[in-house]
Amino acid sequence: MTTATDRTDPTAPGGPQAHDSPGAPGGAAAPAAIEVHGVHKWYGDRHVLDGVSLTVRPGTVTAVLGRSGSGKSTLLRVINHLEKPEAGYVRVGGELIGVRRHGQRLRELGERAILAQRGRIGFVFQNFNLFPHLTVLDNVAAAPVATGRLGRPEARALARELLGRVGLGDRAAAYPRQLSGGQQQRVAIARALALRPGVILFDEPTSALDPELVGEVLAVIKDLAAGGTTLVIVTHELAFAREVADEIVFLDDGRVVEQGPPEEVLDAPSHPRTRDYLSKVL
Template identity: 55%
Template sequence: MTAVDIVNVHKHFGAQDVLSGIDMQVRQGEVVCLLGPSGSGKTTLLRCINGLAMPDQGHVSVDGALIGRKVRNGKLHDLTGKESAAQRARIGMVFQHFNLFPHLTVLDNLVLGPRTLKLKTSAELERHARELLDRVGLADRAAAYPAQLSGGQQQRVAIARALMMNPDLMLFDEPTSALDPQRVGEVLETMRSLAQDGMTMVVVTHEMTFARQAADRVVFMADGKVVEDSPPREFFDSPSTERARAFLRLV
């Protein structure tokens, strides 16, 4: 079944066309890695998927629901702020930078969002948070503050925080780019575990080994367009375009 349906998506900022007619689908349980040079539109596409940016043309659907808009009386209308927030709650997003609240403990960072939405009791939220911290290998750091953690640990907390909302889809925007090289592996291992558990994931990354090993498909973007969309082995071993071959030579 289709988890994400992207149809003829265009996005521009001023005179710059950032996305130029993107068509792409992601199946449930699939891991899709978005590769490409800086400025190719990968992050903007992620933002369109979770409603942080709205396409100027075309549309994005997640699990059959239009993102950011609804049809009423045969016309499209923007969702209210509350409706958009509820929609985004089902889509986990992990950014380059961890965006943890520095004045809150790890545990409090995890429970803040769902507690505000009153999704469960405090005891249920704390139990769920501790289970997720154990899953990402940080069960002993619940009482720590972000400044007491390494970059890799902070990013794993950010992943656990996104999972607190029980998302149907996880989006990752270069989640290892701000990390020291020795910390990259622990974050990628957490992501591999999610993939093995069947989580639907769209990942913007420059980690070619991760894309080769963990992705079901690689989508290569350049100049706001999808240039190649293929299984990892096919993309890395025999890319069909010179643009992709040039990119792989550089990385």
């Protein structure tokens, strides 16, 4: 097994070639929004991701389905380099994430460079992860200020705009403890948008919510999808996935066993593991 800091360079001669950049000579197509290639991840002896490969086109919505423990959340965390794969690589917008080429190998980037890359990849967690001591407004404004992208006045103006977009313009002065779970998750979405990411990853964004609060969060995600934001959503909400997703990916035991449009994967699945899963949840 290779280590996370010593992996074969996928762009080296004889390996998968790097994407051409937009506008490259010869009319090459723009890079995929996200490319996951041959990713393996272990936790001890447990093989959580087993050679996962996945391509997400810009401006599309991909819903990732599967049983608990199938590797869905780990896949998102690898894309954002919150988890380091032992093999394989991830590109976002054509750029290798978390590593750089060093001869024939890939070497881990420094923490500052990784943090800069994460600033271009929005992540919405299951449990909100808001700062309890900051107001809603300052929770949203914090990242643009901390990364030096905006001054405090500009970041707060952007935060007000984004809170209005998620329907919470009137709660800017509130603290997280004063909000419902659905409102806190909408603040978390606004916070993810504050860095103007190229893609947004959602890790079961409604799983921690009471059933009556799920709809308000899904409505915000639908609005993002309609606006052309590239989204990858781990979810158990099959009706929602059918409505918003361009592509369904079904993970089982750390492998992509089925992938395709919702009408194919949900209505006429070809793999027996997908059929078994859907028979239990539909």
